[in-house]
Amino acid sequence: MKAVILVGGLGTRLRPLSINTPKSMMPVVNIPFIEYVIRRLSRHNIKHVILAISHLAQPIKNYIGDGSRFGVSITYTIEETALGTAGAVKNTAQYLDDEAFVVLNGDIFTDLDISAMIALHNRRKAKITIALTPVEDPTIYGLIETDDKGRITRFLEKPSWEQVTTNMINAGTYIMEADVLNSIPAQTMFSFEKGVFPPLLQKGEPIYAFPSSCYWMDIGTPEKYHQLNRDLLNAKSNQFNFIKNTHVSIGEDSNIHTAAEITGPAVIGNNCTIGERAKLNGAVVIGSGSTIGDSAIVEDSVIWHNVKIEQGAIVKRSIIADNCRIGAESNIIDAVISDNITVTAGYNIKPGSKIWPDTPVG
Ligand code: GDD
Ligand code: MG
Numbered sequence: 001m002k003a004v005i006l007v008g009g010l011g012t013r014l015r016p017l018s019i020n021t022p023k024s025m026m027p028v029v030n031i032p033f034i035e036y037v038i039r040r041l042s043r044h045n046i047k048h049v050i051l052a053i054s055h056l057a058q059p060i061k062n063y064i065g066d067g068s069r070f071g072v073s074i075t076y077t078i079e080e081t082a083l084g085t086a087g088a089v090k091n092t093a094q095y096l097d098d099e100a101f102v103v104l105n106g107d108i109f110t111d112l113d114i115s116a117m118i119a120l121h122n123r124r125k126a127k128i129t130i131a132l133t134p135v136e137d138p139t140i141y142g143l144i145e146t147d148d149k150g151r152i153t154r155f156l157e158k159p160s161w162e163q164v165t166t167n168m169i170n171a172g173t174y175i176m177e178a179d180v181l182n183s184i185p186a187q188t189m190f191s192f193e194k195g196v197f198p199p200l201l202q203k204g205e206p207i208y209a210f211p212s213s214c215y216w217m218d219i220g221t222p223e224k225y226h227q228l229n230r231d232l233l234n235a236k237s238n239q240f241n242f243i244k245n246t247h248v249s250i251g252e253d254s255n256i257h258t259a260a261e262i263t264g265p266a267v268i269g270n271n272c273t274i275g276e277r278a279k280l281n282g283a284v285v286i287g288s289g290s291t292i293g294d295s296a297i298v299e300d301s302v303i304w305h306n307v308k309i310e311q312g313a314i315v316k317r318s319i320i321a322d323n324c325r326i327g328a329e330s331n332i333i334d335a336v337i338s339d340n341i342t343v344t345a346g347y348n349i350k351p352g353s354k355i356w357p358d359t360p361v362g
Helices: 031-041 059-062 084-090 115-122 178-183 192-202 222-233
Strands: 002-006 046-054 073-078 101-106 109-110 129-135 142-146 153-159 167-174 207-211 216-218 247-252 262-263 266-268 280-284 297-304 314-316 331-333
Touching: 002 031, 002 084, 031 046, 031 059, 031 101, 031 109, 046 059, 084 101, 084 192, 109 167, 115 129, 115 167, 115 207, 129 142, 129 192, 142 207, 153 192, 153 207, 167 207, 178 192, 178 222, 192 266, 216 222, 222 280, 222 297, 262 266
Parallel strands: 002 046, 002 101, 046 073, 129 207, 247 266, 262 280, 266 280, 280 297, 297 314, 314 331
Antiparallel strands: 101 167, 109 216, 129 167, 142 153, 142 167
16 A cells, blocks of 8 residues: 655744744654654555655655665655645655555654554445544644544534534544545645545545544644654653663763763754753753753753754753754743754843744844
């Protein structure tokens, strides 16, 4: 079976982190997000993966290449203008076979058992099977109602609170029969959620739900992206369980001063330097090539690659993207800082700030 991963969204709500880094390349515990998605498919024996991209394609292609490193073969399709979720899959039709295939929203981290989902799809002889997950706030997702046999009876995309009848939503993984492609116009902006699923339901096609309460996170916002990193460090998903052996993982060629204090969970990448009396209070991720200066404090934060946090700086509950320099004795609390930013020594960033690229700070 083949899979299409939708990686074309603009990641608008993830800005400023997504301005220069596509959502799928954002490091999650130091590994690009898309790598987890591809490896999971590979584990479920899905070895041919099509990446449907619409912008910022190059960084993804550079990293993933032909996919052989991850045990899969990758094909890329690039939309000139974004075609929407269904339009993007239609655009991959020449690479699909005359059999059922998997579609994944490319911004979901989940432990969903795809093999069990495929088995259910076949047993039910479904046209489409859609994974469902329970959430606290269905209004930002696609609400899905089912009957007592698990057959889907209603789709309601981004309902208002008055319209909410269930906490179960579209979890962004589909198994679909090949002829579903016939209901999508070519080279046209078209969405599954509004343009394909409701009309097929209307026609009486068998569309089934695959509910699951396994780990599930849509990395749509910086807060959720941060929570995903925390959750992995705390072993909430079965895809990152270093914590079972140790609370602190240190990459190759990293230099940790003997008087540094690290209380995990913490993952430190390769070629990092952690200075004298520096404190890392978990959950903390330090990207490769980063330096934490003497007496600096980093707590509950995600630091990307090649970041320099100078002596005595304090970073708490924040995300700092690639190549930033955080000046000595500055305070970064509850902030999201995009790549290549320099914060002047001694400067206190206003809590809650989101710093856009090319913004002078201090
Ligand atoms: N190639 C391509 N082209 N991909 C696209 C396009 C496009 O034009 N538009 C969106 N995508 C990708 C996004 O990158 C993302 O991976 C996925 O399709 C879903 O798009 P989002 O924009 O993230 O949608 P959403 O989160 O508001 O809602 C969707 O996901 C929810 C679950 O997280 C819907 O499917 C909801 O029903 C669902 O509950
Ligand atoms: Mg999304």
